[in-house]
């Protein structure tokens with residue numbers, strides 16, 4: 264079928280909710296009842312495959328799916344030849360080396376000649392090689408944190424987000440070796456028809472992402488401080504200024520990035536701004 268694209272998303276796990284929300288925010292409607300493995304959108308030429316994340320890079324490389332949403336950790340580990348179209352900014356985590364809390368860590372040489380348990384033998388192997396460390400890598404598919412306490416390995420390499428799982432298992436993080444977030448990947452040989460559908464999807468995703476990182480700001484200010492305020496918040500093109508019913512006062516509206524807002528809030532208040540409202544933007548097309 265040439266006039267529809269197929270996207271592989273994680274069936275259930277730490278990527279699923281954000282992947283599906285992003286697609287919904289793009290205005291794409293579909294039904295994903297529990298246990299469903301396939302679904303087709305009712306208002307966009309896209310079909311969904313719900314899979315384990317481990318299988319997503321391979322399905323996209325083989326062309327079973329045209330697109331996929333997967334963590335960079337899984338993508339690099341599986342080492343498949345696909346195009347990365349976009350970083351998606353969610354499911355952020357890191358892969359780290361950890362050792363028992365009671366051990367004193369001396370630097371990466373600590374691992375020379377040791378045993379390390381991991382679900383990421385390729386990423387870990389490449390890292391150790393780049394550091395010229397030879398260690399025995401033991402691949403296990405889950406509950407890696409338990410390996411040191413059962414005598415399987417002296418250290419582990421696993422996904423960390425807050426570090427609480429490590430702590431519960433008496434481990435401490437000693438080296439971060441890889442940073443990951445969710446990415447949108449594509450098969451390398453998409454037909455022209457499919458590329459044009461993918462471009463439409465990317466256009467919508469960009470609008471959603473840009474909207475999220477920006478805010479609509481409204482504030483009131485005395486007219487004599489408007490120049491100062493406008494210099495602080497330049498806005499998309501230039502801010503909108505509307506007179507208030509109260510003489511000598513105006514309302515200023517502008518779009519600014521969220522970071523910029525926090526950096527400039529004191530400056531705005533000092534310049535005389537009052538009643539500052541910050542409103543989320545759903546979509547933004549520049």
Ligand code: ATP
Pocket residue numbers: 273274275276277278314315316317333334335336337353354355356422423424425443444445
């Ligand atoms: P599956 O059953 O699909 O194989 P899984 O158990 O391998 O799922 P999850 O735990 O759902 O995987 O994690 C999926 C991806 O989410 C990971 O590969 C990683 O990119 C990211 N991830 C993992 N842990 C976290 C976390 N604590 N916070 C944010 N993102 C995470």
Ligand code: MG
Pocket residue numbers: 315316317
């Ligand atoms: Mg998995």
